[in-house]
Amino acid sequence: MIVRWVDDLPDTVPAEKVTEAEAFLIDQARHHDATALNRLGRRLFEVIAPEEADAREAALLAKEEEAAAKACSLKMRDDGRGKTHGEFTIPTFHGAALRKIIAAIMAAKHQTATKGAGAAAERRPTPEAMGQAFCEFIERYPVDRVPHTGGISATVVVMMDLDVLLGRLEKACVLDTGEMISPGEARRLACEAGIIPVVLGGDSQPLDVGRKRRYFTEAQRIAMLVRDHGCRAEGCDRVSGLHAHHKQRWADGGNTDLADGVSLCHWHHNRAHDTSYTTTYHPNGQVIFHRRT
Incomplete structure (x- = not known):
């Protein structure tokens, strides 16, 4: 970490100032770990050129944000056994925002309000708790904020028989994307705002409007x-x-x-x-x- 930030100093910095900066970080390493040294290294100009430190940090942040935007990625794959795996790279700001959202969903107050008093007392591993909170975030994302594609919002459509919805039949249900889910999961999702249930064989919205309007509903x-x-x-x-x-x-x-x-x-x-x-x-x-x- 010391070498990284010393090497990052502009070539215009005098050699004695570079030596001074390196000595400062070496001294700080006696009391701080690599993470703390990284924060100190970012503000290294405060040691060698205090009057330029703010502008230098602003330029460094802008450069990092540009690089992060270019490196932004999301990879997902379904293993065919009921689980989807993935990894992502996002800018620091979006990571901080997502971390706060996940933390709010994991908070005891929210868990108690949505799942009962016993939910907040469960001691689950942090990765598991964060994963379940992320799933809840996906389910709770407001439907009216989802972009439209092909004239409808990009939400999941769950197809099920009326007897499945009423609990009279246990039968796998199909998503419009081709994946299958259990009848119990389908019944739970049928009452969520972000899921569109299409009940086959039950009452539905009027579908044929003939010449009354040009565009499909x-x-x-x-x-x-x-x-x-x-x-x-x-x-x-x-x-x-x-x-x-x-x-x-x-x-x-x-x-x-x-x-x-x-x-x-x-x-x-x-x-x-x-x-x-x-x-x-x-x-x-x-x-x-x-x-x-």
Whole structure:
């Protein structure tokens, strides 16, 4: 740590000042660990050039933040056994914000208010507690703050039979992304604001509005996703960010209902409106494009 900060000093710093800075950090190392020395090293200019220290630190922080923004990343993979693993790199500010959010969710007051008096008394390992708090944060993220994609908010759709919802049947439930969850988890999620339950066989929102409006409603778009399981263009495997497309153009008398709607990804939706292609809709729901000759 000492070498790092001494080497980081500009070449314009006189040799005697560099020696003075190094001696200062060596002396501080008798009383501080590497973490504390890192903080002291950041303020090393206060020792050799106090009048330049603030500007120097501001420039250093700006440089670090720029590098952190470029290094920002998130990796996720599902192991096929009910767990998703990942790692991320985020700027210090966002890390501090996430740490405060997780700490607030783990706080005894919150745990008692949401899970009862016994929850706060549980002595769980910190990584486990933080992991569960992170899951709670994901579930509680406000739906109205989630960006829309394909006309609906990017929230998880859980498909379940009415008998499963009522507890009369134990049957796996399917997410719109293709993963499966237990019926107990589905029933718990069905009452959460950030989850959209599609109860098959039960009462639902009106889905067919015919000529009353041009654009598909959110309920129609969700029902289309449930029915189509992804982009219906031949050979396409896109399952997210899909558009609701009229098979017969609304301007030409098409209806805004499920029978006249089909899910297409952005690329294939553009092709459906490209006059250099013909579009064929097959009875099985598949859509095939052919270039006009």
